[in-house]
Amino acid sequence: MSRPETGGRRKPAKIADVARIAEVSVATVSRTLANPEVVAEETRKRVLAAVTATGYTPNLAGRALRARRSMLALVVVPDLANPFFPEVLRGVDETLSAAGYGIIIANLDNSAEKESRYVDLACAGQVDGVLLLCGHVIRGRVRDLRASGLPIVAACERIDGEDIPQVEVDNEDAAARAVAHLIDLGHRRIGYIAGPERNVLDRDRRKGFGRALRAARLDPRKAPAFAGDFTFRAGERAARDWLAMPDATRPSAIFAANDEMAIGFVKTARAAGARVPDDVSIVGFDGIEFADYCEPTLTTIYQPRRDIGATAAALLIAAMTSPKPPSPRFERIATRLMLRDSTAAAPKR
Amino acid sequence: MSRPETGGRRKPAKIADVARIAEVSVATVSRTLANPEVVAEETRKRVLAAVTATGYTPNLAGRALRARRSMLALVVVPDLANPFFPEVLRGVDETLSAAGYGIIIANLDNSAEKESRYVDLACAGQVDGVLLLCGHVIRGRVRDLRASGLPIVAACERIDGEDIPQVEVDNEDAAARAVAHLIDLGHRRIGYIAGPERNVLDRDRRKGFGRALRAARLDPRKAPAFAGDFTFRAGERAARDWLAMPDATRPSAIFAANDEMAIGFVKTARAAGARVPDDVSIVGFDGIEFADYCEPTLTTIYQPRRDIGATAAALLIAAMTSPKPPSPRFERIATRLMLRDSTAAAPKR
DNA sequence: GAGGCCGTTGTAATCGATTACATTGGACTC
DNA sequence: GAGTCCAATGTAATCGATTACAACGGCCTC
Structure with missing residues (x-):
């Protein structure tokens, strides 16, 4: 093992260097590396030895240029x-x-x-x-x-x-399943914490939310929606809005368009004294790892x-x-x- | 705006195409793009027009090859x-x-x-x-x-x-501060949940842990250490070991080498009925976002x-x-x- | 022994850009 | 009017690899 010269950058060996040392042409070097079977045994050995000796690695810019792929x-x-x-x-x-x-x-x-x-x-x-x-x-x-x-x-x-x-x-279908779960548990007043406006994930999950409600003869238009943007903070804001609602209309369950908002919601709701899931149930979406480590652990749609x-x-x-x-x-x-x-x-x- | 031909890949324009259209040499095109000030106003306009017309973008493989930087x-x-x-x-x-x-x-x-x-x-x-x-x-x-x-x-x-x-x-110093905080709170029996063996972060944080103990005239060798690897699971395992310890030796405080292990510890300890921080205090390391959304919120060393x-x-x-x-x-x-x-x-x- | 085939290797074009050097022509000076 | 200078542009080498094509030589066949 020879130590590289110190100071200054070492110029990497190029194919011509290898060719010179192995006493063959550059074409043969290239072939040895790409199609070893077409070069003679003896030549191949010489080339490979020269490759190791020089520490040669094909320059990818050159290769990309010629081969038209990077x-x-x-x-x-x-x-x-x-x-x-x-x-x-x-x-x-x-x-x-x-x-x-x-x-x-x-x-x-x-x-x-x-x-x-x-x-x-x-x-x-x-x-x-x-x-x-x-x-x-x-x-x-x-x-x-x-x-x-x-x-x-x-x-x-x-x-x-x-x-x-x-x-x-299938975001719509998954959301519908999440909401159906809440309905099966007896919830009738269910709120939705939304993703960013015009976001396709929000649109699909909102659709699934509505579909599940309608399937249970509930009116999605009457379901409270909280604006959101997929962040913890948005969940916290939603919780504050939720807490401010009169008892008569406050949802007993929440479907959040993602886990982070669900977790933010839980944090703020609990801090204000609400019990989860006793006072309010919540389902998230995504199945991030942390959803199994928050308190309480979060029911959610897991995406692989x-x-x-x-x-x-x-x-x-x-x-x-x-x-x-x-x-x-x-x-x-x-x-x-x-x-x-x-x-x-x-x-x- | 002309639509690209459908089907098959469009060949991107190259510098020669631009040169031909602008009726200049490739050198002038290159210069126009790299050093606009050295080409005549009028020429520059023609070249730029040709660039837009062809949708020319310099091929980076070619440039990287020649300029020797990617x-x-x-x-x-x-x-x-x-x-x-x-x-x-x-x-x-x-x-x-x-x-x-x-x-x-x-x-x-x-x-x-x-x-x-x-x-x-x-x-x-x-x-x-x-x-x-x-x-x-x-x-x-x-x-x-x-x-x-x-x-x-x-x-x-x-x-x-x-x-x-x-x-x-400064991992050592930060860890020492974390542990000093526990000592200030009156804890005398403090455990350490470790990172992977031979990991430099673990070594430094463990050193800081020991330093803080010694500063309080406590013996680090008597402090219980739980093996770990920076994952939630490792924290859970540590909690199980902690729970199994006899009351007399069980630490009243834990310093975990990172937040995930701390959070895993808390989850399992609480599930077994231990109260945090009443029965056991815990400090993490890193300051990941979740640390502020778990229950209870986690005291930790924040790294920017x-x-x-x-x-x-x-x-x-x-x-x-x-x-x-x-x-x-x-x-x-x-x-x-x-x-x-x-x-x-x-x-x- | 001439011709053909094939395995092996070399020569040189090529990919697309950058840039050193050469060239051109106009303005300016004396 | 010849000489100088300079701004603007062109010509061609170059970066490092791949690969089409050519060349070479040995062996086989008829």
Whole structure:
């Protein structure tokens, strides 16, 4: 083991260096690495020895330029700090990296400027495909991602009106099951803590909420809705509004469009003396890990986030690999209602 | 706006296309984009018009090859699903992307094979720098990251014996403050829930734990330690062990090496009838968001994770930008003890 | 022994951008 | 009017790999 010279950056060996040392042409070196079977045994040994001697690694920029593929995928996340995504990313990572792809993470953070930059990046041919977890096709100021012809797959948040492969759970149906559970427990006055306005997840879950109510001959229009945005804080605000309601109209059960809001609600409601689930039952959505560690543990719809990521990645690989048709294919992932301690029979009135 | 032809991938325009349309040479196009001031007003207008007309974006592989820099950084995370990291990544992302860098995320997930692949990726000149959040210099089977001469910065987990810039909090000191807080409350029998063995964070926090005990003339060797690994489950196991201890030796306070274990401990202890903080006080470490939403809210050491990420990214940018010296520079980020409801005066015996 | 085949290797074009150097032509100076 | 300078632009080398095509030589066959 020879120590690298100290100070200054060491120039990495290139294919020509290897070729010189092995006393062959660059073509032979390249072949030895890509198609070992076509070079003679003896030559192969010489080349491999030279490779180890020089510590040669093919320069990916050169390869990407020539081969017209970078083996990188762009994964667009609306907000990395949201505990929902890391587990999805894990599934994505597992699948993509098993297939030899690297991942560039695009964290939008609600910045149109970043969004535009990532569109440029994608259109610059630096990535072989784009995985959207953000509910819309990212838009650039000048460039258009769709027009680039890059393979695109969407997951987590459905994108309406685009014919791209998508992976999602049946949010409407899952929400309906959650609410039906509350109805089965005898609750008749059920409130909804909403996601951000115009968010597709909110729309679907709200629809499921309404559907379940109607199925029980309850009027969704009379059901109280609390504005929200998927954050703990929103749940806390909803709880304050809930506490301020007169007893006659205050819901005995709440369906929150995600777990964090449900947990925020519980915290503030309990702090004000309300008992959960005795005074109010609550169901969340997502099944984040913490939902099993809050007090009381949270009944929720579990989404297999890792599977979602893995499935989406598989679709993307298919799209990047197959030569032609990005035939839009939809994958549905099943959810599960996890019964825990935040729901109980409606109090007798 | 002309619609892209449907079906088949559209070939992106290249610099030669722009040059042809603008009736100039490729050099002029390149200059117009990189140094607009050196081309004549009139020419510049023609070129820019041609750029918009063709929707031209420079191919990054070509640029990276020629310019010998990819404007990408590799960020190595031990485990994306750990809620500690996303917020760090956010800080990293903000700073790096403001400087025009993209981020490739390397999620190690405890796989030596992945680790080796990422070393290869880095050594292949595909990235301009490496940010390690994983406590060790990643090792390849063949390639050596240190020998590549790439700028490297470490954060979150100190890496001993390597002269690279690092960003960290004073874990020992913070732990000592946490434990001193328990001692101030009158606790004399204090337990420690540990991190993974040989983990540098565990070592430092354990040292701080011992230091605070000794400062109060207590013997650290007599303090019960519970094995752990930073997960909820580990906290639950510790609680079961704690519950099984005889009253005479059972600690009245616990310092957990991170918040998740503290929360897991509380869950299981309470489920068995123990009251927190009346029967047992507990302090965590990290200050993850959940720590303020569990029951009771958790007293903990808050680490400004976003700052850590941003600072590390800034050091990396400095290293990638400056031509020569990767002079090892250490940055210390201050922590804060957040007093909440999981700690109270020791019960009278 | 000439021709053909095939396994092995080399030569050189190519991917798309950047940039050192060369060239052009107009303005200005003496 | 010749010479100088400079702004503007073009020509072509270059980054490092892949790969089509060509070349070479040995062996087999008829």
